Amino acid sequence: MKKLLTISVLAAFAFSVAAQNAVPKINFKTSTYDYGKIKEDDGVAYYSFEFTNTGNAPLIIQRVATSCGCTTPEWPKEPIAPGKGGKIKVGYNPAGRPGPFAKTVTIYSNAETPTVILQIKGEVIPHVKTIDEIYVTPIGDELKFEKIHFALGRIFLGRTYTDTIKFINKSSAPVTVKANTQGMNFMQVKVVPEVVKPNQFGAIVLTYNPDKREEWGFIVDRFTISVNDKAMNTSPITITASIEEDFSKLTQKDLENAPKAEFNTLQYDFGTVKSGDPVNYDFVLKNTGKTDLIIRKIKASCGCTTATPSKSVLKPGESTEISASFRTAGYSGRQGKTITVITNDPRNSTLILRLTGNVNKAQ
Template sequence: MKRFRRTSILLTLIVFTSSLFAQTLSPKIAFSETEHDLGNIKEDGGKVETVFEFRNLGQEPLMIKNVSSSCGCTTPTYSKEPILPGKSGQIRAVFDPINRPGKVLKHITVYTNASPEPVILTLTGNVEKKAPTIIDKYPYSFGDVRLNKSHVSFLKMNKNEVKESRVNIINTSENKPVKIEFIRVPEFITVQTEPQILQPGQAGVINITYDASKVDDWGFILSGMFMKQNGQVDYNHKLSVSVTIEDDFTKMSPQERAQAPDIVFENTTFNFGTIKQGQKVEYEFPFVNTGKSNLILRKVKASCGCTAIKPEKSVIAPGERSSIKIEFDSRGKSGRQYKTVTIITNAPNHSTVILKIIGTVN
């Protein structure tokens, strides 16, 4: 029994000694610092480089297998040759502060053949926000002037609603006054520049008024108008305006809702399976007016011209059935297809219905 215990103790000592010897022979990485403070740096001051020095304190060559950063704004490079025992190496980290104002906290992960691994290096600091330039304030160039936006969205509007918006404008020419006018303005949009003549360096506003009561349309509507500068028109300079016009059903009483129309489709998706390019497929989406007054199809619009729509009628009496006929033309199409047809009605419970046409064109 005593001999067994002595043997066990001896084996334990041999294993411990071997492990200690192996640890002594293995590579060991030691950094002079694992966290570096960049301090206060300017956003437009250019890239900042930090060098993390390390040394191999082990008895075997040290290999840097990989170095990764927590974001693309920090680019690390490192010594790719084996670092011999007692020798030093470097990991360089380049931080780009542009468009990253505020506190800095970035991590660099270092993978090696040493144990333990990985090693985490940290960059901290603060990026001081740069002063906005003319291009920052007015990113859209329209010849001699710049705008803060080239598209105005009025989001959702009721049929009788009027909304206003504005676009900031500045004359960036050095010595030329610019008179601003617009052409091809829809009758439901009023546009006026104040002042109409901008002196060099002068800022102004473009006031836009949208009168939905004058629009003979429903749903999403995109309009555009072209800017005229000192009598000259550049058709590349287009100011676009969008809106979604819909009914305001929130003011309906319970009694009015009870007497309202409603639209119910048997199904809203048509899968035509797989067809050859150039083939046409047709389908009908049946529906019924389950309400108590006339249902009006105010707008039926496909997501692309390859889908023809043929409503049987636009006014459907209570209890009456009808359908939306579609024809999908696969000419010029290939692969998986997903098309839609948007139905806008006067039914408060289903004012907008989306029909889907899906399939594959070989």
């Protein structure tokens, strides 16, 4: 009887040890897949990572996480017995994602190694746009433009700038296209060709001279075209740019002898006022440089704010007040108005002054 009891105890102990050592193991055939080159137009690309439970207990995949929403996984939700296998199906959506990609898929399970990271990679060949997708902006019934905005960005005095906008004649007859830039001697606009045949492409070629514009900072200009002598006044073509002085050729000695703009403060907090009460503050600008400081332009962020300097040219050591005022009528809540000051200081030619505070609604 004692012998039988001893055998039973040993068997129970062995079973307990075996149960404690029973663990699932997840073993993937590969942890990386290269899609190679896939087309954006072909839709979601799939690949299935195959795995086997090489452990001695059921494998449970708890969840699968991906590094971006462009990757979607599918995985078995039921326990996987020892010796059995399964697949993690991964889909990659290339829409709107041209170029190389590399994404990760993280597997969380009850396996001996609870976290496994898989990777997919490849390159998306971009969608080739059709003519109708490129030329989407109509002017009149005949023409479709790729855009109607010349964004010139930063442009500098002493240079001229050229840019082109393309269009197509979608009508069934030739059209004559002309540009109207009367009174704007700082730009030249050519239409090439002036007569555009059906389904033929044309171009608006802009040449812009910032010296003749006689303006500083951000500018917006517009001109119109005519089609078969009919003015397209409701569809102007816009030009935006920031006209700046070119300091790139200044030597170190030039910089040492240059003017320098320094304000007593760049921000005035007016606290809390009632709507309708004016806010006034005098910003003090001093030239701490070695040559004359020239105020090129002062521009407020809205018509409710004005700023007037007492001088526009400051000799070394001189100061001037820039009187700023904010008309609060019609405003309420937290307010922030800006005043842009452009000078010939090569180190800091554009300075932003701010009026901030709270406006209580009038009772």
